Amino acid sequence: MRLSQSVLTALLICVNSAAFANVEVTLPSNSELVLVNGKESDSTDKLTLENGENQLALRYIGRYQQQGSQTQFSSDVIIMTFLAENTSLTIALPRIRSNSAADAFNRDPKISLKNSSEVDIAFRQDKLLKEGMQLGRDYEKEVAEYNSNNQVASVAALAPSITALVQAKPVVIENHGQPKNTINQSDQVNVGQMLDFWYQQADEETRKAFKLKINSKE
Incomplete structure (x- = not known):
């Protein structure tokens, strides 16, 4: 039994729609993923996210030669928030080859987000900063507070609810x-x-x- 051309076309449309039912994000090799929508993630190279607004927190991890010695660079945590549907995206970070370039990136991180057609996708960007000791940071708590304070790259839907804030309130x-x-x-x-x-x-x-x-x- 032969399928008509219209039926085949409809099937192909369904298959293509199923293939792009989410947002796929390819991460750069010189990055470390910290959080995905407020939660820790063990992904290293590719993410599959739901359609809509998504928030990633990541840092630049690189190594370069400076005056004959190997230097390891780890940037501040960068927050990027974008809106996308049924597409494939790629995040790219610049190459860093000197201390001055590393300092410049930390002051003003240059990141690109493109779709499969190499078209730039708009996103909001900020840094998740903490004063003082950096060891043992609770990134989930920090980004929850960040999202509660209407920041540049905050997502209101990821802010803790009033109930959660009340339950977390310390004894006075x-x-x-x-x-x-x-x-x-x-x-x-x-x-x-x-x-x-x-x-x-x-x-x-x-x-x-x-x-x-x-x-x-x-």
Whole structure:
């Protein structure tokens, strides 16, 4: 049974549409991916993202010769946010061959984002900066705060909800030393175990003094 030309054309359209149902992003070899839409990712060379607005956080990782010695360069974390549908994109970073070029890139990172036709795709760009010690950074928390503050490359949909912010709020200690938030049940159990332990270690005179103090509080 032969398929008509119209049916074959329709099938080809369906196949092509299925092939580009997402956004594919090819990453440069001189980059390290830090976050994809606010979450850590172990991808190294290619990403498949949902259609719509996406946010990537990455850094330049390079090596070059400077005055006869090998120099390793790791840039600040760069945030780039773009809007795309059913397409294939490629991120490109410049070659860095000197300390001055590395410093210039850190001050003003030059990144390109092109589609399969080599057409430049518009995107918003910023840096995820943190003052002081850089070791042990919580990038997911940092970018969540970044997205909450209406920054250049922020994505409102990736900002933490009000519920999440309330749950993450630390216990506030008032002037009289009592926590504003209620202590949970597990903490109460631990306190009780500690009191029982020290009561058993005390002599009879100390136990009597302890009982008097407890009764005076009631």
